[in-house]
Amino acid sequence: MALSTGRPAAPRLIETPSLSDQVRNILLEALTSGLLRPGDRINEAELARVLGISRNPIREAVSGLAQRGFLVSAPRRGHFLRHFTQQDVDDVFSFRICVESFAIRQGVPLMTQNDHKDLRGIVDRMIVAAQARRLSDLRQEDISLHRRICQLSRNRQTLRAHEGIDTEVQMLIAFVDLDHETPMETALAHLPIVEAMATGDIGRSVEAMENHLRATWKHVLEVYEQAGLRKTGNLRAPST
Template sequence: MKQPIIQKPIPYYEQFYHSLKAMIVEGTLTPGERINETQLAKDFGVSRSPIREAIRVLEREGLLVSDEKAKVMVYQPTFQDVEEIYQCRQALESFAVRLMITAAETDETAQIGLVLEETRQAIHREAPAQEIIKLNESFHNHIILFSRNNRLKRQIDELRSLMYLFRTYNFTGTERALTIEAEHSAIYREIKAGNQEAASKAMIDHLEHDLSYLKEQLQTKALII
């Protein structure tokens, strides 16, 4: 007799983690807004313990921060912080693309091409913003994964939540999506050609353009301090 599969319930703190993260990314909780554990517990109808655990995880990811009085607030970017994160990305991802060219199998390189094709189709049918953002993230994730450098991947993972938040700030519709897709395609062409130097430079240029556009958006939306 085949044994039934018993689904384990998702812990409360994990559910609240995903809910709070979505509220931050979608802008329901705004940069600089204070997080009130008591109010959240009341809103969700639970004790403060799982809320507190979810907050700790989000603090580790950088989406929530504590001030000198231990008050918890939604992360609010500064120009210096944004620039430092992008400097890290440029260093790590430009090197990752070099490694990937020598380490990846042919079918793995082709997977990146499939992600680009999915992105083009999503843009063409005017898919929801989050779908296109996730495809853009997938393009970068594949390059990191196929670099086969686990330590490099762990360093990128430390920035992953903030990187995703920045991608949501950076997405402003079809025109912007097409620009990003074109720059991703330029990187991919150099990957397929096996041009490490050119692929690395294309990645650096792409992230430099991304940073410039992000800072403009943060200023326009008054999300930066």
């Protein structure tokens, strides 16, 4: 097909992730699913072998994750999944409460019946996943619910702020595994939030969200302290 000028039409470009982007996504999934644990070393040579690619895109991906603070470098040792301090946990969860409470305050007056139906549908899918013990699906629906609430605020900065800490939140919870709850308890813990939002009561909705996040925050701290949570941010790479 030609343009009106008679010149050949420009080819339609299809954006595909680079190799380094694909490696980054693989590593992020490992970081946020608990496959990699705090202090674990990123074995670049093994990763290159498993993926069947050179080490260059792996180095690029690892370097990018280190720049974002998810990995730390030890001289002549390589890169390790970061340890979290108590201050890290407190910073992440206190900010998350601010962001998601603000999202509710902005979003509830704007929400339609379809929006509430959408939120309840996410919780229903969490319950189904919990019944089937599909823990990965349960985790993804959990993430989707909190992100959707921020989207419904119709405030792009709120969504950006949420996305900015989302990976750290997932890393923290992946280490804890929330083993104080059954999968069904995890799913049902979100029901009071969407039920409160459906009433249009902003105060009740904010309270439900804050109660949920504070309970998670408290348990994350308990588990990290039991595991010897360090009070400093210095890297303590595992001995070889």
